[in-house]
Amino acid sequence: MTTSATREFDTVLVANRGEIARRIIRTLQTMGIRSVAVYSDADADAPHVREADDAVRIGPAPVAESYLDIDAVIAAARATGAQAIHPGYGFLSESVGLAEACAESGVVFIGPPIDALQIMGDKAKARDHVVRSGVPVVPGFDARGLSDAEIAEEADAVGYPLLVKPSAGGGGKGMEVVETPAGLSAALASARRVALSAFGDDSLILERLIRRPRHIEVQVFGDTHGTVLAxxxxxxxxxxRHQKVIEEAPSAGIPDTTRDRLLEAATQAAASVSYVGAGTVEFLIDADAPDQVFFIEMNTRLQVEHPVTEEVTGLDLVALQIAVAAGGRLDSAPTVRGHAVEARVYAESPERGFLPSTGRILLFDPPQGVRVDAAVETGSEVTGFYDPMIAKVIAFADDRSTAxxxxxEALGRTIVLGVDTNIAFLRLLCRDERVRAGDLDTGLIETLLPLDDEPPSPTMLMAASRAVSHVDDALGEARRARRAGQVWESLTGHDRREVWFLTDRGEVICAPGTDGPRSRAAVATDVDGDVWVSEDGRTVHLRPLDRRARMLQRLQAREQRETESGPEARAPMPGSVVAVHVRDGDVVTAGTPLISIEAMKMEHPVLAPHDGTVHLTVAVGDQVRRDQQVAHMTTEEN
Known part of the structure; x- marks a missing residue:
């Protein structure tokens, strides 16, 4: 799709981590280009570090001190002789500062020109720019420089419901839906905190919320010779929560006239800023009136979901980025064939409100026969510092239903043990009648919530029983084997036909004996002796209990039933306290937000469990563990 480049790169630095870093490194190796990885202290043993030809430490775990440190990235490029930097997506991929630093250092930024980044990398500027080009946009306004009172006036003029979102960045981070004026102030504060943390810029824009929108994006590419293609x-x-979960190419049955309008508008928007490299122009379509198309933003980078476009076009978009950055010329757009669907596998618990999950991956076994772009492997550590996406599973077929x-089926063969995942939920989406029919809108997932936390199946319990009884072989370490053996003896005494477990939802269950038929479930045991079992894409976490532990659990369950709610407010997941919404000693009602915890770039409020006086036990900046007490409530009766 390109002619020969006007220059060649022999070394490219990849300024990212996870699956996108591994993806770029694979293409560099195929092209015979030396790859350089960068890493934080938390990623010292990450797969992308080992797979690169060279690797440079750029700082501690927090992104502001490592992956967002432009000086450290440029220093790494200089030290390794890299002629170009590929930023991947997220982090510095849309950073004007990095592009400028590259230009000053004589390093090629594999991305668009600085002018395009300045205009399209900022949602508010992009909106104003395309309006002047005649591209339709959703009614709204740029809140930059406005006081909260002035924002409230503008919001009233646009009308509710509204969507509040950061001007910088993407990925749905910081977006807040505001149904009425009463919720505006809190939404602004939350969006600013997340935007400042994730992107270093707390500027916001507000737009009218379309009730049944479809989110359609167009992949564009430009070269340095003035050609722009869709x-x-x-x-x-x-x-x-405005974060994509399943993507597909092409779209699910939009009219041809609408598709033509989308491709034309996207090409026009990219050409208006002399765009170079890979970019995505994003639109909203009203599901009830698919002829209405609204520009929402342009992502001036590669997208997470780029594999589905690669599958239906036969292109390597990373190779194309590198070729264009080296001066290659685009000719014509490829023919789209077949259908591709991608699912994002996250380390999170859908049954717990999609709260992120952290821990060591005890077993990662990806499915065969489909494409898998993974950030992890067996032994990888999933921390709270970075995005919770751990893999992408991509299926291709001649038609949508087969894809x-x-x-x-591939998700059913995907095994991840050691952290909670959304795999079972992804399978639920694949089988949903509306999804299969293509009757989509961005609120569809919300109609499936909340999700039931199903108990382990008999075959899962059988596998867990065997894991406990054969823990010596399963763990292979003397220290762990001694502990597990003690647990087994105290669990069963002289009867090795029953094992008792505690589930994540606090239930004590009895597993069958170990003499039944072999289970096809995958099983692994962690350092604490807990058992993780996966079957058909569903994973459960079970904690073995001895007699004393079972008795304590029953007593605690009885006490909990006797009181409507306990006095303690606890952290729903590990993370950092980013806001405290009340003062110590305040009298509040049940459901009042007490603090907000940030984990994996998402904010989660902790609410008062009942009416009473608040006694805080944490402050802004504190790191908290899952289930750690962050406040407790007292009443006059106490």
Missing amino acids: LGERECTLQR LRRLD
């Missing part, structure tokens, strides 16, 4: 569209409508079926 490589087809992607359906990104299946979202949760969805293949994706569902």
Whole structure:
């Protein structure tokens, strides 16, 4: 799709981590280009570090001190002789500062020109720019420089419901839906905190919320010779909290006239800023009136979901980025064939409100027969410092229904033990009648919530029983084996036909004996002796209990039933306290937000469990563990 480049790179630094760093490194190796990885202290043993030809430490775990440190990235490029830097997506991928630093250092930034970044990398500027070019946009306004009172006036003029979102960045981070004027102030504060933490910029824009939107994006590519092409569209409508979950190419049955309008508008928007490299122009379509198209933003980078476009076009978009950055010329857009669907596997618990999960990956076994872009492998550590996406599973077929079926089957063969995942939920989406019919809108996932936390299946319990009884072989370390053996003896005494476990939802269950038929479930035991079991894409976490532990659990359960709610407010997941909404000693009602915890770039409020006086036990900046007490409530009766 390109002619020969006007220059060549022999070394490229990848300024990112996780699956996108591994993805870029693979292409560099295929092209015969030396790859350089960068890493934080938390990623010293990460797969992308080992797979690169060279690797440079750039700082401690927090992103502001490592992956967002432009000086450290440039220093790494200089030290390794890299002629170019590929930023991947997220982090510094849309950073004007990095592009400018590259220009000053004589290093090629594999991305668009600085002018394009300045205009399209800021949602507010991009909105104003495309309006002047005649591209339709959703009614709204730029809140930069406005006081909260002035924002409230503008919001009233646009009308509710509204969507508050950061001007910088993407990925749905910091977005807040405001239904009425009463909720505006809190939404602004939360969006600013997340935007400042994730992007270093707390500027906001507000837009009218379309009730049944479909999110369609167009992959565009430009070269340094003035050519801009559209490589087809992607359906990104299946979202949760404005974060894409399942994407596909092409879209699920939009009219041809609408598709033509999308491709034309996207090409026009990219050409208006002399765009170079990979970019995505994003639109909203009203599901009830698909002829209405609204520009929402342009992502001046590669996208997480780029594999589905690669599958239907036969292109390597990373190779194309490198070729264009080296002066290659685009000719014509490829023909789109077949259908591809991608599912994002996250370390999170859908049954607990999609709270992120952290821990060591005891076993990662990806499915065969489909494409898998993974950030982890067996032994990897999932921390709270970075995005919770751990893999992408991509299925291709001649038609959409077959692609969805293949994706569902592949997810059923995907094994991740050691952290909670959303795999079972992804399978639920693949099988949903509306999804299969293409009747999509961005609120579809919310209609499936809340999710039931199903008990382990008999075969899962059988596998867990065997893991406990054969823990010596399963762990292979004397210290762990001694502890596990003690647990087994105290669990069962002279009867080795029953094992008792505690589930994550606090239930004590009895597993069957170990003499039944072999289970096909995958099983692993962690350092604490807890058992993780996976079957058909579903994972459960079980804690073995001895007699004394069972008795204590029953007493605690009885006490909990006797009181409507306990006095303690606890952290729902590990993270950092980013806001305290009340003062110590305040009298509040049940459901009042007490603090906000940030984990994996998402904010989660902790609410008062009942009416009473608040006694805080944490402060802003504190790191908290899952289930750690962050406050307790007292009443006059106490």
